[in-house]
């Protein structure tokens with residue numbers, strides 16, 4: 001058994017196998033090759049986490065933060081089904097699942113004025129809207145959409161910024177579980193997904209972004225956001241899709 005020095009918690013494969021046993025996962029996976037661009041990527045599933053970025057009512061439903069910024073929030077719905085399929089497979093395999101939520105404390109002490117005062121939204125962060133106060137933790141709009149709602153045993157990272165590492169325990173959490181690879185999906189492609197992937201890349205994680213599990217209010221930003229990730233030989237990470245991940249996980253099961 002290996003132990004993570006910083007927190008004296010067992011990590012790596014043994015930890016994952018024990019976790020899978022505890023969670024009654026019947027067929028623990030080992031490695032898989034995911035079809036991706038710019039090239040296929042081999043992942044050790046025990047060192048891989050699924051991270052679902054900000055699939056919150058505030059971004060996907062009318063009356064939330066996304067709409068106050070002037071966006072057509074219906075554009076994000078396309079990502080829900082693909083994410084749901086990978087989430088189901090991840091849960092069945094015992095893969096670590098992490099959900100993130102962008103939002104702020106009720107007293108706005110973690111919301112920079114520069115962010116709150118930005119632009120000309122119809123409602124600002126902290127103002128009261130139809131789903132409660134805009135982008136405030138604990139309000140209905142801040143929560144994750146019912147279709148992708150976290151299970152009690154899944155990790156939810158509340159983040160005040162666009163990136164999931166800034167002012168959060170995400171890095172320490174991933175290290176505690178021996179995670180080296182991230183399957184990344186969520187919204188929006190060019191904002192919170194891209195910021196998180198860039199930070200993750202600098203911290204040494206291999207990121208595989210699931211194109212159809214991401215969405216943007218701006219289709220052209222979605223396309224370019226993905227292109228920027230995979231350019232120059234995967235400068236920030238790989239781009240794949242949900243079906244390719246399911247296929248890689250399934251072929252692993254049938255060859256086990």
Ligand code: TIU
Nearest residue numbers: 054102187188191192193
């Ligand atoms: N506005 C926009 O596209 N996105 C955000 O403000 N947050 C996330 O992407 N989650």
